[in-house]
Structure formats: C-alpha cells, structure tokens
Amino acid sequence: xxxxxxxxxxxxxxxxxxxxxxxxxxxxxxxxxxxxxxxxxxxxxxxxxxxxxxxxxxxxxxxxxxxxxxxxxxxxxxxxxxxxxxxxxxxxxxxxxxxxxxxxxxxxxxxxxxxxxxxxxxxxxxxxxxxxxxxxxxxxxxxxxxxxxxxxxxxxxxxxxxxxxxxxxxxxxxxxxxxxxxxxxxxxxxxxxxxxxxxxxxxxxxxxxxxxxxxxxxxxxxxxxxxxxxxxxxxxxxxxxxxxxxxxxxxxxxxxxxxxxxxxxxxxxxxxxxxxxxxxxxxxxxxxxxxxxxxxxxxxxxxxxxxxxxxxxxxxxxxxxxxxxxxxxxxxxxxxxxxxxxxxxxxxxxxxxxxxxxxxxxxxxxxxxxxxxxxxxxxxxxxxxxxxxxxxxxxxxxxxxxxxxxxxxxxxxxxxxxxxxxxxxxxxxxxxxxxxxxxxxxxxxxxxxxxxxxxxxxxxxxxxxxxxxxxx
Amino acid sequence: xxxxxxxxxxxxxxxxxxxxxxxxxxxxxxxxxxxxxxxxxxxxxxxxxxxxxxxxxxxxxxxxxxxxxxxxxxxxxxxxxxxxxxxxxxxxxxxxxx
Numbered sequence: 001x002x003x004x005x006x007x008x009x010x011x012x013x014x015x016x017x018x019x020x021x022x023x024x025x026x027x028x029x030x031x032x033x034x035x036x037x038x039x040x041x042x043x044x045x046x047x048x049x050x051x052x053x054x055x056x057x058x059x060x061x062x063x064x065x066x067x068x069x070x071x072x073x074x075x076x077x078x079x080x081x082x083x084x085x086x087x088x089x090x091x092x093x094x095x096x097x098x099x100x101x102x103x104x105x106x107x108x109x110x111x112x113x114x115x116x117x118x119x120x121x122x123x124x125x126x127x128x129x130x131x132x133x134x135x136x137x138x139x140x141x142x143x144x145x146x147x148x149x150x151x152x153x154x155x156x157x158x159x160x161x162x163x164x165x166x167x168x169x170x171x172x173x174x175x176x177x178x179x180x181x182x183x184x185x186x187x188x189x190x191x192x193x194x195x196x197x198x199x200x201x202x203x204x205x206x207x208x209x210x211x212x213x214x215x216x217x218x219x220x221x222x223x224x225x226x227x228x229x230x231x232x233x234x235x236x237x238x239x240x241x242x243x244x245x246x247x248x249x250x251x252x253x254x255x256x257x258x259x260x261x262x263x264x265x266x267x268x269x270x271x272x273x274x275x276x277x278x279x280x281x282x283x284x285x286x287x288x289x290x291x292x293x294x295x296x297x298x299x300x301x302x303x304x305x306x307x308x309x310x311x312x313x314x315x316x317x318x319x320x321x322x323x324x325x326x327x328x329x330x331x332x333x334x335x336x337x338x339x340x341x342x343x344x345x346x347x348x349x350x351x352x353x354x355x356x357x358x359x360x361x362x363x364x365x366x367x368x369x370x371x372x373x374x375x376x377x378x379x380x381x382x383x384x385x386x387x388x389x390x391x392x393x394x395x396x397x398x399x400x401x402x403x404x405x406x407x408x409x410x411x412x413x414x415x416x417x418x419x420x421x422x423x424x425x426x427x428x429x430x431x432x433x434x435x436x437x438x439x440x441x442x443x444x445x446x447x448x449x450x451x452x453x454x455x456x457x458x459x460x461x462x463x464x465x466x467x468x469x470x471x472x
Numbered sequence: 473x474x475x476x477x478x479x480x481x482x483x484x485x486x487x488x489x490x491x492x493x494x495x496x497x498x499x500x501x502x503x504x505x506x507x508x509x510x511x512x513x514x515x516x517x518x519x520x521x522x523x524x525x526x527x528x529x530x531x532x533x534x535x536x537x538x539x540x541x542x543x544x545x546x547x548x549x550x551x552x553x554x555x556x557x558x559x560x561x562x563x564x565x566x567x568x569x570x
Contacts, residue, residue: 032562080545088553112540255491358503370565
C-alpha cells in the first residue's frame with residue numbers, strides 16, 4: 001500500500017498549494033490594482049486541483065484495478081464549460097441574477113454529491129459522516145431553491161412583491177426543525193432510504209419559503225446570506241469527503257458571505273438575528289395613509305443644466321433606478337461634461353444601493369467612471385454641507401432624512417446619505433409614487449429640493465445636451 | 473473518525489479566521505467581483521463530483537456526478553470570466569502605474 005499512500009500524499013500536497021493560492025486570490029482582490037493577479041492565482045489553484053484529482057483518480061484506478069470513466073468526466077467538463085461561458089458574458093446589469101443563479105448551481109453540485117454519497121454508502125454510513133452529510137444536503141438544498149427564487153425575482157420572471165403571512169417564521173422554523181429531526185433519525189438509521197428524499201424535499205421547500213417574503217430592497221442581504229450558505233454547505237461536503245481543500249474553500253466562501261451580510265444588514269439597520277431568521281421585507285405599509293398633496297418644486301433639463309454648470313462641487317447619488325433605466329453611460333457623459341468645466345464631481349455609494357453588494361460600483365466602472373471618484377457613505381457624508389448640488393438618480397430610501405428624524409418611519413435608524421445638507425438637491429424620478437418600500441421621502445418637499453420628473457436615461461442625456469450646446 | 477473530525481474542524485476554523493481577516497480588508501468597490509470569485513472558488517466542489525463520475529460505482533452515482541460536474545464547471549468558467557471582466561473595468565483617473 002505504499003504506492004497508495006504516495007498518491008494520497010501527492011494529492012494532499014497539490015491541494016495544499018491550491019488552498020494557499022485561493023487565500024492569495026482573495027488577499028489580492030482587496031484593491032483594483034492587484035485584483036487581476038488575484039483572479040490568476042485562483043485560476044492556477046483551480047487548474048492544479050482539478051488536474052491533480054484527475055491524476056490521482058488514474059493512479060488509484062490502477063492500484064485498485066478499476067476502470068476510470070475519463071470520457072464521461074470530459075463530457076461533463078465540456079458541457080459545464082459550454083454553459084459557463086455565456087453565464088460569464090452576461091450584461092453587467094444582469095449580474096445580480098447571474099450571481100444568485102451561480103449560488104444555486106454551486107449548492108446544486110454539493111447537494112447532488114451528498115446524495116450520491118448517501119446512496120453509495122447506505123446502509124452503513126458512520127454517524128459522523130452521516131451527520132455532516134445531512135448538514136451538507138439541508139444547507140445545499142435550501143440554497144438551491146432559495147437562490148433560484150432570488151434569481152427569478154431579480155430577473156422579474158417571479159413576482160417581486162414580498163409575500164408575507166401570519167406565522168411565517170413559525171412555519172419556516174417548524175419545517176427546518178422537522179428536517180433536522182429527520183437528519184438525527186438518519187444518523188442513527190442510515191439505512192432509512194425512504195426518509196432521505198423527504199428530508200431533502202423539505203430543505204428545498206424551506207429555501208422557497210425563506211425567499212418568498214423578500215422584496216427587492218432586501219436582495220443585497222439575501223444574496224450575501226445565500227452566498228454564505230453555499231460556502232458552508234461546500235465546507236460540510238469537505239468534511240464528508242475528508243477533503244481539506246474543500247473545507248478551506250467553503251470556509252472562505254462562507255465567511256465572505258457572512259461578512260457581506262453583516263455589512264448589508266448594518267447598512268439597513270437590521271440586527272443580524274433579524275437577517276438570519278429571514279424576517280426581512282416586513283416593512284409596515286402605514287406610510288400611505290399620511291399621503292396628502294404637498295407642493296414640490298420641479299425643474300426642466302435646461303434649468304437643471306444651468307444649476308449644475310454654476311456649481312463647483314457636485315455629488316451624484318445613484319440607486320437601483322439608474323440600473324433599471326440603464327442610465328450609467330449617460331451619467332458618465334454628464335460626469336465628463338461637468339469635469340471638463342472644472343467642476344468637482346463625485347459619486348456617493350450607499351452600501352445597499354442596488355440589488356447586490358457593490359452593484360453601483362460595477363455599473364459605473366463599466367461606464368468608465370474612474371473608481372477613485374466613487375465614495376463610500378462614511379467618507380462622503382461629512383462633505384455634503386460643502387456640496388453645491390446633490391443629484392439623486394433612482395435612489396430613494398438611502399437618501400431619506402426621515403431615517404434620522406422620524407421615529408415612526410419603518411426605516412428609522414438606517415444610516416443614510418446626508419444629501420439634504422447640500423445647497424441644492426435634485427432628484428430624478430419618474431413620478432411622485434413612493435419607492436419600493438412604500439415610504440414617503442420628506443426630502444422631496446424641502447425648500448432646496450428640485451424634482452426632475454422623467455426617465456433617468458432621457459433626463460440625464462437632455463442635461464448633457466444642454467450643457468454641451470448652450471453653456472460651453 | 474474522531475481525529476478526522478478534529479482535523480477538519482482545525483482546518484475549518486483557521487480558514488474561517490483567515491477568510492474574515494482577508495475579506496474585511498476588501499474595498500466595498502469590489503464587493504460584487506468578490507462575490508463572483510468566491511463563487512468560482514467554491515465550485516472546487518467539482519473535485520468530489522469528478523471522483524464520483526470517474527469511479528462509476530453505480531448508475532445513480534454516475535448521473536448525479538455528471539450533473540454536479542456540469543453545474544460546478546459552469547460556475548468555475550463563468551465565475552472567473554465575469555470576475556475578470558468586472559475587475560478590468562475598474563480604472564483610476566490618476567495613472568497609478570509606477
């Protein structure tokens with residue numbers, strides 16, 4: 001058996017190198033100048049790990065005198081590549097749903113491998129292996145359907161409105177508890193092959209139930225949370241297969257998703273337990289009652305262009321509305337037109353602007369806005385009193401001053417951008433309908449606020465036209 | 473079995489701590505590419521699926537392994553591809569090359 005031990009040591013070494021490369025990949029992802037090096041490190045690690053696995057499979061096959069089905073592996077790798085390439089080439093505005101879909105794929109792989117291990121091992125699976133296997137498929141299963149639901153809502157093939165009912169959390173917890181009880185039974189009776197599909201089925205239902213109450217504004221938190229679950233299920237798979245590389249990759253992915261969900265939940269002023277138990281989307285719809293026709297001031301593209309041209313410091317606040325209107329390229333043109341006049345233009349990015357962490361940054365980078373112009377909330381909030389014009393494009397709740405002053409507001413306590421402190425505030429908005437959460441924004445009725453009604457893309461391009469024709 | 477569990481937990485704990493420390497430092501600028509690259513790295517689960525297919529211990533295991541390999545490979549290929557596309561877009565207004 002020395003040759004066998006030798007092959008184990010070989011693959012162990014390959015996996016060790018791959019683990020180091022994965023950690024380096026994330027380390028180099030910390031800033032744009034080194035990020036591409038990080039991707040390369042990740043790719044090398046991946047190729048090493050897959051190549052090493054194929055090689056070890058061949059060696060073990062020789063030693064154990066079994067034929068290895070390389071042709072089927074190659075077929076699967078080829079089909080996977082054929083699906084992966086178009087998924088890697090989607091438009092930047094489709095990145096949130098693509099990300100949700102890939103969480104589903106990752107968890108799908110983990111769940112299937114766990115299921116195969118169960119049917120190969122039953123009825124004699126050691127208790128330890130069976131318990132981690134249950135963790136793997138329960139987490140994996142709920143991530144599959146949860147992520148598919150999220151992707152469907154983001155792609156707008158499913159209704160985006162949050163669906164809530166009384167006792168929702170109780171039902172979810174009861175379902176989850178029943179899956180756990182079945183898992184405990186399976187650990188003691190790993191031959192219970194009829195119970196296993198029931199347990200996986202319940203996990204799949206839990207995934208659907210968890211994402212049903214989620215509205216669009218909560219998507220950044222949910223995507224991060226699903227990311228974390230996908231990672232943890234992969235780590236559990238590493239325990240089942242006793243594969244340390246999988247444990248490392250799963251732990252890295254799990255902690256990454258966890259950190260992002262904490263950042264997102266803080267940015268929405270939700271406690272972490274609130275997030276873990278999926279109690280999002282339950283924003284009180286009471287604000288509608290207080291709707292009265294209050295006067296707002298509106299302005300035309302010409303007037304807006306004039307005000308912008310006279311400014312010396314401008315801050316643009318993008319939100320999901322900019323993504324929906326695909327206005328990022330026009331916004332870049334506006335940035336160029338204003339910068340050319342020597343106006344200092346920066347972008348204020350709220351952590352939960354958009355539908356996933358970092359969504360706005362990617363869209364603006366795609367439109368060639370230099371990334372050192374993109375400011376985090378905490379770095380720019382102090383500068384609003386010295387700002388001449390804040391231009392809000394498709395953002396609502398993240399600029400709502402009621403979060404700071406009105407204790408009855410559903411978003412009270414959520415950290416927001418202090419746009420109302422700037423000399424002039426301009427808001428591009430389709431109509432006076434309140435935003436997704438149905439919360440009225442007192443910003444719109446303030447003296448220094450001008451409403452620019454219209455489609456974001458059209459309105460911005462009209463301002464740009466005005467700036468380049470008359471004022472230059 | 474006990475030592476395998478403890479070994480695994482050791483690795484998990486250390487990797488989680490490293491993950492926390494490394495990922496905390498990542499600029500919010502890159503949170504979207506971060507999520508897509510961790511997704512690609514997570515698809516290393518493909519090695520488990522490949523072994524299932526290669527060993528072909530039962531028809532069920534082969535089919536499940538094939539599907540799992542396809543799903544994970546598409547995450548690897550698509551994940552690295554889109555991360556690279558995103559990261560390439562981030563340009564500074566100041567030339568930072570030394």
